[in-house]
Amino acid sequence: MDSSTCPVLSHASESPGKIGSSIPNKMDRTLDLESGTNHELSKPVPGMWRFPTNPDLCCIYRVPDCLREVNPKAYTPQLVLIGPLHRSLKSQALKSRGDITKAKSLGYLKTEAHKKIYLVEFAKRVEGNKVVEELKRKIKEDEDMIRASYSESTTWIDSPDFVEMIMHDSIFIIELMLRFNLKGPERIGDPLMDEPCLENTIKRDLILLENQLPYFILEKLFDPIIKILYPSETMRTLVISYFELDKKKILKKSSKFRHFTDLFRCIRVETLPEDGVGGFEHIAKMHNADKLYNRGVKFEAIEEEFSVWVKFDVETGCLKIPCFRADDDMEIELRNIMAFEQSYYPYNAYVCDYVTFLDFLIDSEKDVDLLVEKGIIKNWLGHHGAISMLVNKLGLGVMDDGSSYAKIASNVIEYYDDSCNKSRSILKRVYFSNLWRGTATITAGCILILTLIQTVTSIIDIIQK
Numbered sequence: 001m002d003s004s005t006c007p008v009l010s011h012a013s014e015s016p017g018k019i020g021s022s023i024p025n026k027m028d029r030t031l032d033l034e035s036g037t038n039h040e041l042s043k044p045v046p047g048m049w050r051f052p053t054n055p056d057l058c059c060i061y062r063v064p065d066c067l068r069e070v071n072p073k074a075y076t077p078q079l080v081l082i083g084p085l086h087r088s089l090k091s092q093a094l095k096s097r098g099d100i101t102k103a104k105s106l107g108y109l110k111t112e113a114h115k116k117i118y119l120v121e122f123a124k125r126v127e128g129n130k131v132v133e134e135l136k137r138k139i140k141e142d143e144d145m146i147r148a149s150y151s152e153s154t155t156w157i158d159s160p161d162f163v164e165m166i167m168h169d170s171i172f173i174i175e176l177m178l179r180f181n182l183k184g185p186e187r188i189g190d191p192l193m194d195e196p197c198l199e200n201t202i203k204r205d206l207i208l209l210e211n212q213l214p215y216f217i218l219e220k221l222f223d224p225i226i227k228i229l230y231p232s233e234t235m236r237t238l239v240i241s242y243f244e245l246d247k248k249k250i251l252k253k254s255s256k257f258r259h260f261t262d263l264f265r266c267i268r269v270e271t272l273p274e275d276g277v278g279g280f281e282h283i284a285k286m287h288n289a290d291k292l293y294n295r296g297v298k299f300e301a302i303e304e305e306f307s308v309w310v311k312f313d314v315e316t317g318c319l320k321i322p323c324f325r326a327d328d329d330m331e332i333e334l335r336n337i338m339a340f341e342q343s344y345y346p347y348n349a350y351v352c353d354y355v356t357f358l359d360f361l362i363d364s365e366k367d368v369d370l371l372v373e374k375g376i377i378k379n380w381l382g383h384h385g386a387i388s389m390l391v392n393k394l395g396l397g398v399m400d401d402g403s404s405y406a407k408i409a410s411n412v413i414e415y416y417d418d419s420c421n422k423s424r425s426i427l428k429r430v431y432f433s434n435l436w437r438g439t440a441t442i443t444a445g446c447i448l449i450l451t452l453i454q455t456v457t458s459i460i461d462i463i464q465k
Helices: 007-012 026-031 087-095 103-125 129-141 143-148 159-182 196-205 215-229 235-242 260-269 289-294 328-344 350-361 365-373 384-394 406-417 419-431 435-464
Strands: 298-302 311-313 318-322 324-326 377-379
Touching: 087 103, 103 129, 103 159, 129 143, 129 159, 129 215, 143 159, 143 215, 159 215, 159 235, 196 328, 215 235, 215 260, 235 260, 260 328, 260 350, 289 298, 289 365, 311 406, 318 350, 324 328, 324 384, 328 350, 328 384, 350 384, 350 406, 365 377, 365 384, 377 384
Parallel strands: 298 318, 324 377
Antiparallel strands: 311 318
């Protein structure tokens, strides 16, 4: 080949820092992901995937961007940071220390300071620092398993810092729950107990998917201690009581959960039959609630709280749906459960399926009006349009790999398309839509029958004469 045909390449190879240079400059070394040399991008940083993950242990995930973008606040702690996934927010908060205009960062700093107070208070409950050091030893012992519980690599956190973080966060959780369970009506000087607003915010933060510790380490650390302090309690009963789930009595003793987000999923899935609710297929067709109602489909509320079991009686055409409490707390709870299902239970995403089914039923305020009237939706948001928007947005970003309610949807559509049901629904809607119209229809029918009888009688009299 004639050397004149590639002057640019030969020139570039001799010019460091220019495009095409074979002599890497500083920028080339930084961007060269394929090289085996050490550079800035090879250093451990937050947010990188763990590879390979351990399917038996990995259960705490970063929320996918397609879900987060719909409502970032629903996945972001407002007051307390737990575990490694939001550890970088602590650094950001420290940088803004002293700036009271940054309320969220200030809240993080106040809670971090409170963790240290709770550590001291917890030590007073037990045998002082001796027990705390023993807890630290157990965490170190299970450090690899704890790290493996997160889908993201945590190698950017040194071992001593990681153990210290898990210790502070776990002791904060147990001390918080002990104080909650033992508190009375009087104020005790602890803002997290005395101020309901802070108390509720902490509870919301503790069920966020990215804000979790693996439950196994909490149970291992504190079950022996709780049994000594309060023989009738366990870590499990303490957690269930703290989240006020003990009164529901719907979680089986045999049920296992990986963390608090999984706990809130479990109490919903427990309501389903053991053999499931049907096949797993795509919902090919489904109509909104108002349209179904006008074709004769009946709607009935299932009062069982937390249920996601939708039922349809093909004989009576009655669609039975669990109550849906529409408020901000429920949105946060459902969004985090759905994000968890998308990563951990993609083919058993029963909560996602339930929300998607509701999304099919609700297209407008008219659908919400009907479902509120039937007691299926409990409106704590105010305007019915806000509920329609809430439900429609809950399903945004959720992967449609099929639904466990596909068979139910198919049965509903089959009932909807039945010609006899269509005729009955038209008759009911046109002539018996309310008491007055029904009375008028019956009266008119009676008059028509009497007139017909009178006419027939008159004809018979004429014939006889």
